[in-house]
Amino acid sequence: MIVAERPVNREAFKTTMSKVWKCKSWIQFSEVGTNKFLIEFNHKQDLQQVISGRPWSFDRWLVCLQPFEGHRSINEVLFHTEVFWVQVFNMPFASMTQEVGTQIAEHLGRVLTVQTDERGIGWGKCMRMRVEVDISKALQRGIFLTFEGKKTWVFFKYERLPNFCFKCGVIKHDQKGCNEASTSKDKLQYGSWMRAPAVNEHEVTRKRYGNETCHQPEEEQPRMEEGKVRDEGQNCQEKPTKENQHSKLPDVDKAETKTENADMLSKFQTVESFQFPI
């Protein structure tokens, strides 16, 4: 479904999406309602690529994808969620962990991935997480994070964020179509600052430099302890040891990404054999 205020140009939508998705085989669109299409993919690989590349947009409006379920009518399919990469800024360094990241992501919606290294640490300009966001509600701008007794406002930026309303924060319309009382521009609660620049996956891979076989005495090894980071904690990214390579923290990133695709594929797979009623 294209989440737009008005009907979009159908032919332009089909042509544009088939180009944007760069499918190896054919895809077929069947119109099932206003701005609603049932899309069949001939190749599972094409479908997988489209699922993992969400969110998509057409003419700057969100293209909300939901799995095909043959026992439902189009009116029973809810287009209330879409998957986004969300960047979380202003987190205290010691809180940039898998555990705290997951707690924040749970505020945003169903958590698919919290991006960290294999030790469960997500240091960087921001923490990045993939979340299924409820698009029927206003986008969340941030939350107060209480960490080690200190309260910090952490704010969210969304990658590939389509049109949304700067007045009330919903994706369904832009501010021109908003029913809320007019607000002066400088008092708007939402804005383009919530758009995060898309991240090149290669830039966020946590490559390590230096000698992998470097040995350090046990007591000098950098580590995280009870949420506190020692000064030498930064060094451990550059001088990995066997011990911290085998951290007990799970590599959720890869595992969850696989789960997302597997989940969605299992739900979408019936599309392949689906025939539209005549």
Ligand SMILES: [Zn+2]
């Ligand atoms: Zn609005």
